[in-house]
Amino acid sequence: MTFFLGCAGTETGTMKRVRLLLAAAMAFCCATGFAARAQEEGPAFVPKIPDRQSWSFAGPFGVYDTAQLQRGYKIYREVCANCHSMEDMHFRNLADPGGPEFTEGQVKALAAEFKVTDGPDDNGKMFKRPGRPADPFPRPFPNEQTAKLANGGAVPPDMSVLAKARSYEPYDWFPADIGYALWSMLTQYQTQGPDYISALLQGFKKPPPGFKIEPGQNYNEVFAAGNGIIAMPPPLQDGVVQYPKGPDGKPVVPETVEQYSKDVAAFLMWVAEPKLDYRKQLGLEVMIYLLAAAGLMYFVKKKVWAKVHA
């Protein structure tokens, strides 16, 4: 009972003391960690650890939310595709089961919005034509050099597997780091990628006082790789992408940076792991089959060995 009360805000004396102790321990660990860093590289940038979010595709029974993937695709198409490629994706994939599941007709139309380089033709010339479902998504920049030139020296990374290519360690002290790893494994926590992307898109904050930033650079509170400095300008603002409207003429979900970030992160997770729905569905069947087999083998083994254990 005291436990529930404690949670409700009326902490008992012991709980308070435990919390204080924990806080002090953490403060100590952090302080010593910071001190060590500060000596090396001046005033330290401490990246914000992305919050753990709830995703429809998390957990053993999680599946993608089709409407969310469709919204996410719209954001990719209208915003991110200006700078980021997605080479392993084909337009046809947009119709795949367990994806945004656009209809064949929609996919044809969506593909035709892009201009694709084809050729050479009979005259030996390359030419442009509207995209077809079988085409891969075209790259926004013809080569790395152009991409660098247009983006202040940084190449916008390809988005095919980006959502699987980012992770972070929230704790760097023993035994919290091990505990976190084991806990993630037990609870199947695998959405660090989308958690990170959505936090990054919302992480364009005012730099703290004294933080030096060159023109053309941007401050981002979660971008650890660049010590807080990222070449990507904040790509999203409230209202830049129109969402589908409900019967009342208002968008069904809010047109905010927060919502955009989540939707595009979910879309990028699908891009990186398009077979996730099917994988988990098949996994369930396999697990049931194996459990049944294990049960059966258990009894067979018992029966066979009964004679020997006489």
Add this chain to the structure above:
Amino acid sequence: MSGQSTYVPKNALAKWFEARLPIGGLMHSSFIAYPTPRNLNYMWTFGGILSFMLGAQILTGIVLAMHYTPESSLAFNSVEHIMRDVNGGWLLRYLHLNGASLFFAAAYIHTARGLYYGSYKSPREVLWLLGIIILLLMMATAFMGYVLPWGQMSFWGATVITNLFSAIPIVGDTIVTYLWGGYAVGNPTLNRFYSLHYLLPFVIAGVVALHVWALHVAGQNNPTGIDVKSSKDTVPFTPYATVKDALGLVVFLLVYCWFVFYEPNILGDADNYIQANPLKTPPHIVPEWYFLPFYAILRSMPDIFFIPAKLAGVMAMFGAILMLALVPWLDTSRVRSARFRPLYRPFFWVLILVCIGLGYIGAKEVTPGRIVVGQILTAYYYVHFLVILPLLGLIETPNDMPNSISESVLGGNATAVPAGAHAAPERKG
């Protein structure tokens, strides 16, 4: 022990064949009638599990190889092509990727089992050495396999590890040039690693055959470590060991499939989903989890007199495996099983903890504190094998041991075994 073949070919064709190549008799005496100690526990199911995993890696690997492109500018995308466009490709690749991890988990448990129950002692030294050779070959295979998807960790892991060989005096640089096929890790490296990655598993299969042969000459050890003395101590392989192995395997598959279907990437490094970039070193280069204890030992070594730290690290790392190979001669105790060795038992568990600790240190970025911890653990690892193990056998008083395996199972009531228990299944075979 494999001599007593009771196999009788059932039809004329089998008889004709058996007279010319008695493979049926070999199979029968090895996997049907083969007498196994009656008291084996589930730690003895890992041999079967390992054989299964080798087969699974070879099968998934062969199909992956049909779709994979070993060229440095195409490899990364060819793996993604397998994941997206090849029917069931994602399943094959996740089975292969997690299969490597589970293969190592099983191999480490299998080895620890041997250490605990003294399975390396006479007459099983050759059996044990063959096991160590398999472990080394597995390491080489997995290391080269990890390079194939050509991600950042593939590339930089390969760079760090191959560079180590340059520490070898005089011939080091030449060896590294041959490993690389040039002056840096690149396309030629990828090609030769691919070739060897395809080859080595079949070499492993060959050594496994020798391992099983040696096993069937010496006979299986058992949890008491006492030799088999009479047929009362054993049961025929089929059905007794077969059903037990099958149950163990199914439970193991549950764990394997948990990873494959629910968290296929959790044992790996996210950086390996970034294509290799020779110009950009990742901030934190770590090998796969199964190499971490060795990696920690490698990084722990300081300069020792005229030996530079790098060479010392390489020596310590390979020395760690050498220690395992030497165990049969370092252990002076006459008693095999830790069950009857009151002093060895706690030291065994400390060693396991030390290995886990080394794995932890190997996973973390180096700090002065962690280096010291790594050095202490490394030192302890060596002390265990070079000092504790030889000494224990001399000072330890073993506990009382039962007279035979059947006595340990049936509590001194060995004569009460129904005689039909062994004979019946053999008739079926």
